[in-house]
Amino acid sequence: MSKQAPLVAGHPLLGSLPDLRDDTLGAxxxxxxxxGDVVRFEAGPPGLRxxxxxxxxxxxxxxxxxTEASNFRKENDVYTEIRESIGNGLLTSQDEEYIRQRRMIQPLFTRRRVDAYAGAVHDEATATAHRWTTASGNVVDVVPEMAEFALRSVTRILFGSDIESAVDVVRRNFPVIGESVLRRGVAPLRIPRTWPTPANRRTATAQRELYAICDRIIAERTAAGHDDSGDMISLLIGARDEDGSALDADSVRDQVLVFLLAGHETTATALAFGLHLLARHPDAQHAARAEVDAVLDGRPASAADLERLPYLTRVFKEAMRLYPSVAIMGxxxxxxxxxxxxxxxGGSDVYVSxxxxxxxxxxxxxxxAFDPDRFAPDLEAARPxxxxFPFGGGPRSCIGQYFAMLEGIIGLATFLQSYEFAAVDxxxxxxxxxxxxxxGPARVRLTRRPSSGEAAA
Ligand code: HEM
Incomplete structure (x- = not known):
């Protein structure tokens, strides 16, 4: 007989609602x-608990x-909100529809495909480092800086040569969608989307603008016929299922929006904390830079360098251990x-974290404590x-994880080649x-390295 999971004590009227609302991670x-390892929270007022x-x-x-993924489905209110805001792409779809999508999209994320994006990521990292040459007081806040770097990188691999027309639309509208999904996804009662409240109108405008830019570019690419530009929109248009069928234009758009949603803020956070932790730990920074200098000797980092930079990889993994962008999955x-x-x-909301x-x-x-050497191969192999699991696991694990690692390592290597970092915060x-x-800010003071080649960008 299995036991009842222990109940976490909460407020007499509202249960754990205030604790979960005010400080979920602490709670x-x-x-x-x-x-212990399995707990139960009761949250909400009587009647709505x-x-x-x-x-x-x-x-x-x-x-x-x-092992029991089929018994624990992506079916909570947040997923419903994502579906209603940006369509039912790979992040949220289920069953037959999901299996078809994953089968068609997986080949777009093979190492060979993703390695081809290394040059674009390196160019964006170099442009970022170049922008820092004019930083006021030689101090930059890596939070907005990495948000911009990650936004441009993922927009570029998706939209290719159309990046400049897409990036402003994405930068302006995605936060509105994110805010709406979160607000509505956790609300005990939701106002129908069709009611003309200011929040509903803002979300509808953001959705319209995002749909319009994606639809325009998808239509142009489709009309142009064969396209070997290699960006993800072209690859999604060209993707074929086993029976030869393609994704329709709406489904291509859904996937593009899902990649933006899942692949932008996540990578930005991992990189921002990677840089912040290096800035706070001069010994680790020194070791990472020594490795980068020895392996690259001043040349640009490429996909082939990923396995030659094991220490930097440990740093990035340790940053994602301490600061996992997806802190909770439901x-x-x-x-x-x-x-x-x-x-x-059955029928319970279940979270892992x-x-x-x-x-x-x-x-x-x-x-x-920050200690990249936890990820030395023998220690890693000894752990469950x-x-x-910053990228999740099982059948719904992150399809973009290799791209995220590539972006993280190439980005950090490029920044280390150009600057030394000291933490302000x-x-x-x-x-x-x-x-x-x-x-809050994660400011770092930059010292330009004499051998830095980025000024030539
Ligand atoms: C450091 C960066 C990233 C982190 C930490 C991360 C984390 C995750 C996690 C935890 C999941 C599983 C969610 C769940 O099971 O509920 C996931 C799924 C997903 N991620 Fe990522 N991700 C990152 C980058 C990316 C990138 C760059 C892309 C695309 C370009 C991407 C696309 C996706 C997609 C499409 C899914 C859904 C996969 C499926 O259900 O089959 N992610 N990600």
Missing amino acids: YLRARRDH ASLYAVFSADGVQQILG RRSVADSEVCGFHIP PWVTQRHPDYWENPD RYAW AEVPLELGMTMRAA
Whole structure:
């Protein structure tokens, strides 16, 4: 007989709602510390109270994302909001529709395909480093800087030569969509989208502008016929299923918007914390730069260099351990199940959290300390598979993870070639939106390196 998961004590009237609303990440960490690896929260006023379960052990995460993925579906209110805002692309679709999409889109993310984007990423990194030559007081805030770098990189691989017409539209409108998904996804009651409230009107305008730019570019590419530019829009248009069928224009647009949603803020956060942590830890920065200089000897980083930069890769992985962009992932259970000896009823909201599991003392010694050498191959191999899962896992794992690693390593290598970094801000406050991100500045003071070649960009 499996046991009831321990209930996390909360407010007499509202349960855990205030704790989860005001400090979700803290509430999750405390819940694990005080109650163990499977916990239950009750949140909301009587009558509207919802139960939700959180699972923190690596084994439990493996069960939910991996071995029993079909029992834990992407069916909560946030996914519904994403579907209604930007269409039912790869992030949110399910069942037959999902399997077809993943089958058609997976070949666009093979290493060979993604490696071909390394030049574009390097160009964007070089342009970023070049912009910093005029930074006031030689100080930059890496939070907006990495947001811009990541936005331009993903927009460029998607839209290719149309990047400049797309990037402004995306920069202006995506935050509006993100804010709406989050606000509506967690609200106990939702106003219908058709009501002309200011928030609904703002979201509808943002959606219209994003749809318009995607639809225009997709129509132009389709009309032009065969196109070997290699950007993702062309590849999506050219993708064929086993029976020869293609994605229709709306589905191509849905995927483009999903890649923007899933591939922009996530990578920006990982890079911003990568730079911030290097700036705070001069020894690690020195070791990473020594590796970059020895391997690259001043030349641009390419895809082939990824495996030649193991220390920098450890730094990036450690940044994603401490600051996972997707700090919490939600599912809804179909049937009753048992996770780590605890009963989870069918129809429950169930959450797993890289934020908690990646700081779990069973898997990580001195978990809050920055130590890239945790990712030395022997230590990595000795850890359970799901002790570190910033890209999720199982059948719904991140399709863009190799691209994210490539962008992270090429970006950090290029910045290290050009500058030395010293942290201005020791602590960076966090904010949990659709993803976890830095809420405050993460400023670094830059010292230009004498051998820096970026000024020639
Ligand atoms: C550091 C950067 C990134 C992180 C931390 C990240 C994290 C994740 C995570 C945790 C999931 C699984 C979500 C869940 O199971 O609920 C996911 C899925 C996904 N990611 Fe990423 N991601 C990153 C970059 C990217 C990029 C660059 C792209 C595309 C260009 C992308 C596209 C997607 C897509 C399409 C899915 C859904 C896959 C599916 O369900 O089949 N991601 N990502």
